[in-house]
Amino acid sequence: MSVMTGMKSITADQVKEQQAAAAKQADHDHHVPTAGAMSGHVLANLQVLIRKLTQFRVTLRGVASEIDRQLLDQLMQQAQDHFDDLVADLAAQGEDFPTTTAEFGEYTMLKEDPAFRFWTNDMKLDAVVNDIDTCQLFVSRAIPLANKENKAVLAADMLQLQRWHEQSILRLQTRLGRQVTAGRALLDEDEDDD
Numbered sequence: 001m002s003v004m005t006g007m008k009s010i011t012a013d014q015v016k017e018q019q020a021a022a023a024k025q026a027d028h029d030h031h032v033p034t035a036g037a038m039s040g041h042v043l044a045n046l047q048v049l050i051r052k053l054t055q056f057r058v059t060l061r062g063v064a065s066e067i068d069r070q071l072l073d074q075l076m077q078q079a080q081d082h083f084d085d086l087v088a089d090l091a092a093q094g095e096d097f098p099t100t101t102a103e104f105g106e107y108t109m110l111k112e113d114p115a116f117r118f119w120t121n122d123m124k125l126d127a128v129v130n131d132i133d134t135c136q137l138f139v140s141r142a143i144p145l146a147n148k149e150n151k152a153v154l155a156a157d158m159l160q161l162q163r164w165h166e167q168s169i170l171r172l173q174t175r176l177g178r179q180v181t182a183g184r185a186l187l188d189e190d191e192d193d194d
Contacts (some may be wrong), residue, residue, distance in 0.1 A: 035154050036095035038142035039086060042161065044098050044107035045135040046083040050076055052112060052131065056124040059117035068121050071175060075128070075168055082161055089153050109134050122176060126183055129172045133186040136165045 057072035090097045098107050110131050116124065139161045146155035173180050181187055 033141070033145060035142055035146035035149050035151050036090065036093075036097070038138055038145055039090055039095065039154060039157075040097050040103075041107045041109070041138040042135065042142060042158070043083060043086055043090075044104040045110055045131075045138060046079050046086070047098075047104045048108045048110040048112060049128075049131055049135060050079050050083065052110065052116070053079065053128065055112075055117055056128065060121050060124070062121060064121060068125065068175070071125075071171065072128075075171075078164060078168070082157075082164060086157050086161075089157055093151065093153065109137070125172050125176055129169055129176075129183065130185050132165050132169055132172075133184055136162065137186070139165065 053072050053076040057069050057076065060068050060072075087097065098104055116127065119127070139158050143155055143158045143162070146152075146158060169184075170180055173182065176183075
């Protein structure tokens with residue numbers, strides 16, 4: 001069996017060989033972190049965040065639901081825009097990146113649960129704050145790697161994501177009536193480490 005790609009065809013064995021080589025490189029990159037590998041984690045986290053924002057926005061209840069829904073709609077669209085930009089830039093640089101649900105599941109650090117739909121609106125917004133903090137862990141690791149590897153476009157993407165994370169957390173925390181650092185599990189862990 002052959003697969004048409006552009007004007008030439010390749011065999012199923014050639015496809016398997018290319019996939020095996022990509023998997024071997026991805027495994028290497030995740031043990032010796034590269035900007036591309038860290039970007040794969042960022043993509044996976046963004047993809048899961050988008051799904052969670054979708055779940056949260058359609059399961060909001062109560063008086064403030066419409067305002068919260070608008071906020072989550074905006075965050076979801078912004079996350080999708082960052083995801084699309086990062087995919088395009090990784091592809092343009094010849095980097096391999098996750099594309100399947102299984103790969104996103106393997107590389108994400110965010111948790112999903114159908115029970116989340118029964119949470120209160122405030123619980124959902126609080127979860128988004130903490131998910132964005134988790135996303136930021138990988139962005140903050142990707143920036144120095146991209147700079148070290150002279151990948152200015154990836155570094156710029158990560159800096160834009162970092163800014164978006166910070167602005168989004170501020171908006172969510174303001175809506176929750178909290179200080180920007182309040183209730184953030186990862187920040188609390190950092191303080192406990194001191």
